[in-house]
Amino acid sequence: MSTHAHQSKVTSIAAQIAQLPLLPMQNIWALWDEHFEDRPRHHHRTWLESRLAYKIQEKAFGGLKPTTRRKLENIGETGILPKRIQSEADQLLPGTALTRFYDDVEHKVIVRGVRNFEYQGQRFKSLSAIARRITGCVWSGPVFFGLKATKRQAV
Numbered sequence: 001m002s003t004h005a006h007q008s009k010v011t012s013i014a015a016q017i018a019q020l021p022l023l024p025m026q027n028i029w030a031l032w033d034e035h036f037e038d039r040p041r042h043h044h045r046t047w048l049e050s051r052l053a054y055k056i057q058e059k060a061f062g063g064l065k066p067t068t069r070r071k072l073e074n075i076g077e078t079g080i081l082p083k084r085i086q087s088e089a090d091q092l093l094p095g096t097a098l099t100r101f102y103d104d105v106e107h108k109v110i111v112r113g114v115r116n117f118e119y120q121g122q123r124f125k126s127l128s129a130i131a132r133r134i135t136g137c138v139w140s141g142p143v144f145f146g147l148k149a150t151k152r153q154a155v
Contacts, residue, residue, distance in 0.1 A: 013060045020049040028052070035059070098127075098145045100134075107134050109145070 020028070028048055032039060035055040040048070064072070071082070092098075096111040109130055110118045117123070119130045127141020135144070142148040 013057060016056055017053045020052060092147075098147075100145050102134055 020031075023031075025043075025045070028045070029039070031052050032048060035052060063069075074080075075082075091114065092111040094111055094113050098109040098111070100107050107119070107130075109127065112118050112123070115125045117125075117127060117130060119133070124130050124133075127145055127147075128139060129141070131139035131141045131144035140148065
């Protein structure tokens with residue numbers, strides 16, 4: 001397929017997907033019946049649109065490789081992520097609150113984003129900097145707040 005033809009196909013697919021929210025429900029159901037054998041029990045429009053968008057793209061560009069599909073199914077069944085992506089999943093979501101009692105005082109940290117933590121109204125780039133502020137000595141922030149085991153605990 002030439003570059004121009006490929007670009008036209010991509011644009012056409014994108015246009016079809018962009019039109020989904022504008023279609024009346026009877027057209028959504030007609031598309032659903034074209035792409036799926038059974039209708040779902042619920043009628044949540046956004047969910048229906050997302051499934052249709054995937055199917056339209058899958059039909060045009062191909063689906064997932066069988067190995068990728070098996071990996072995703074395994075994650076869905078077990079809930080266990082492969083080691084190489086576990087560390088990414090361990091990232092704290094904005095709004096997460098971390099608390100730790102130290103010297104009979106409760107210390108609370110709010111995660112604001114990646115390398116962005118708030119402690120006592122002040123912003124810090126790392127949990128370790130906050131742990132150092134609290135204890136007065138060098139600490140691993142993730143260990144201090146109980147997010148990681150120390151080497152002794154891990155053994």
